[in-house]
Amino acid sequence: MTQGSRYDLLVVGGGINGAGIARDAAGRGLSVLLVEQDDLASHTSSSSTKLIHGGLRYLEYKEFGLVRKALQERETLLRAAPHIIWPLRFVMPHMPNLRPAWLIRAGLFLYDHLARRELLPGSRGIDMRRHPAGAPLVDSIARGFVYSDGWVDDARLVVLNALDARERGATVLTRTKLVGAVRAGGEWHAQLRRADGSRLDVRAGAIANAAGPWVGQLLHDALGRGAHHSVRLVKGSHIVTRRLFDHDHAYIFQNPDKRIIFAIPYERDFTLIGTTDVEYHGDPAQVAITEDETRYLCESINRYFKRKIAPSDVCWTYSGVRPLLEEEGADNPSAVTRDYRLELDANASEAPLLSVFGGKITTFRKLAEEAVDQLATVAPIAKGAWTAGVPLPGGDIAQAKFEPFAAAFANEHPWLPAELARRYARAYGTRARTLVGTAKALSELGREFAPGLFEQELRYLHDVEWARCAEDVLWRRSKLGLHLPAGTAQHVTGEVDAWFALAPAPDAPHARSALAG
Incomplete structure (x- = not known):
């Protein structure tokens, strides 16, 4: 231009x-x-709870139109990007002192039927003493419910x-x-x-x-x-801990203050916990979690899990400012539309x-x-x-079924370690083939900056996806920062930043041919 x-x-x-x-x-x-x-x-947009969902709790505020619209979009997006958006089952333990079972069943029935649902199974009641999701929870929780929503890599x-x-x-x-x-x-x-x-x-x-x-x-x-x-600025903060449970379901917990807290399987080895709703008046670019928020999230989880966590167990945190539409009479940030x-x-x-x-x-x-x-x-x-x-880039996967695609991609590139092949398939979908290009061995992907992070991927992210520094790669376009070996984060960040400092402009002739190896 x-x-x-x-x-x-x-x-x-x-x-x-x-x-x-x-x-x-x-x-x-x-x-x-x-x-x-x-x-x-x-x-x-990189600080959400990473859910594609109708917003079950918004039914309590009679936001039926919003929930219906979101549920319709949930189906559309699951088809548009099956590599970065996929179904997730949620477990809601029943706490009789918070909401009666009949009210929850009615809400879930409405949630199942407000919009056409083809890809996701409906809700049902479960016996926590028999279901695998009950094992990590305190013994006093005997009943619960399961329903469906979607997960998304938001960034x-x-x-x-x-x-x-x-x-x-x-x-x-x-x-x-x-x-x-x-x-x-x-x-x-x-x-x-x-x-x-x-x-x-x-x-x-x-x-x-x-x-x-x-x-x-x-x-x-x-x-x-x-x-x-x-807009009303509301801060939402999340914490990440080591994995708190072994199954693939997420949890939605009802707190006495009527807030909802999620505990979600995250990045294979971790659990994502959030979010808070706190009025915010500072610079949106400088938002950060407070000690009170961290303590609140830990205490919320500890009401439900046998294994207790403390702020010292937190591996990573992130916070974002949500610009919610200001409405008269909505004093509670959780009630803002x-x-x-x-x-x-x-x-x-x-x-x-x-x-x-x-x-x-x-x-x-x-x-x-x-x-x-x-x-x-x-x-x-x-x-x-x-x-x-119309699918998003990489989402043109046959019948929107990720697992067969991931298996085919791994078979096409048997020299890729299984874990790396799956990460490429998840992050890039059909564009993973473009990223790998003509490489036939790991050595042809270039220098390895961290476990599973090769120069070929850095070139792709720089030339195709606007990445310009280590943070763009390690914490937004991937979450590889969470998986870095202990004590290596500063070194890896410095090395990746140094690579970007020397990378040619994407419109330079030799940059355009970088993906060819």
């Missing part, structure tokens, strides 16, 4: 909503520029949407901030600032403000506009501005579709919605 380039749509924000809007718009034939001030999914979901947008013609600029934009001559004149301090001026027929926690700040500071809606609102600022003589308030990762595709539909009412967009039945 050059100074003064013009686009039909400038999307601001490289989280899940911005990447989804860019993908949808590019697929409808628009010229799209997506800008993100940091890395893709570097804030809220990779964002990257795949951005990748699909680029493959459909969009330009994606990370580490690029919108510092100002004005309307003139029926279009937007925008000023961008790159990480190196350089400036870039572009023009756009419309702007989509998908800045998440910064949506209001962007409107006020960069665009000089007000808004009818606002997870639905979204789209605000369109446009008239016959001015370039459109669409802002996104709220939302959740499960409904991103529908949000993006509705956003571009709204822009189509004031801008020339000839093509209609298209994303519902």
